[in-house]
Amino acid sequence: MIDHLTLHVRDVARSVAFYSAALEPLCYMVKAHHEPTLGLGARDGTAHADFYLSPAPGGACPPPTHIAFRARDRAQVRAFHRAALAAGGTDNGAPGPRPYHPGYYAAFVLDPDGNNIEAVTDWSHPVDPRGASDPGNPVPAMDRAAATAGATTES
Template sequence: MLLYVTVGTNDLERAGRFYDAVLPLIGYRRQKQADGEIGYAADGDVRCRFWVVEPFNRKPATFGNGATVAFDAPSRAAVDAFHAAAIANGGTDEGAPGIRPFHPHFYAAFVRDLDGNKLSAVCERPE
């Protein structure tokens, strides 16, 4: 099990606005903020599992080619809302909500945040 995941940003305030608008739709909320970082946790979790950070080495943040952060979404409607909010808040579409070929109930949407980090919301429950 993963302890946490970080994505880099070149503008923490702007990234915070993006994630504050998008993540609550799938059950994650800002829980902590300190110099250079914002932490998000799922409802009911006592630990931030997703962090948006300014790189420690002070070099520009870049996205990982082939890297995707996938969030567990509570419903297909939440996946749809996540995708719509990401696009409305400046993100870019990387795959509209829909069933993927991984298994019959793998319903996902893919977006890129304002720094180019690839994100996905996934519901694996039938609806």
């Protein structure tokens, strides 16, 4: 399980403004200030940040990265896409189903540094609230109906 990650950017202030707006529909907010690094995390009442923005070493532009943020539903994917474009992102894939596997619904936006940022809701891989599932049956019975229903309905 990943605790946090750091994305190196050319301009932290510009990136914080972009990500604060783009990730607001996904319930993210700025939570940590470790100058010159800033961290964002879920609006969950804790101080934990899991996504940090830090200056690129030597001001260099690092190679583009792809980061996918989980969305609760298709409406949240669409809200992310609208917010990211309004914040200055570049469209890199409008909200919609993807051919990766059944139920994959995502939107892609390039951030100010060219990173490919995705919001995705994926009903083929529902979260098991009990933790690890039985290896022979990776989706609990109670989640199978939701997974099937979610794959065919617009949220």
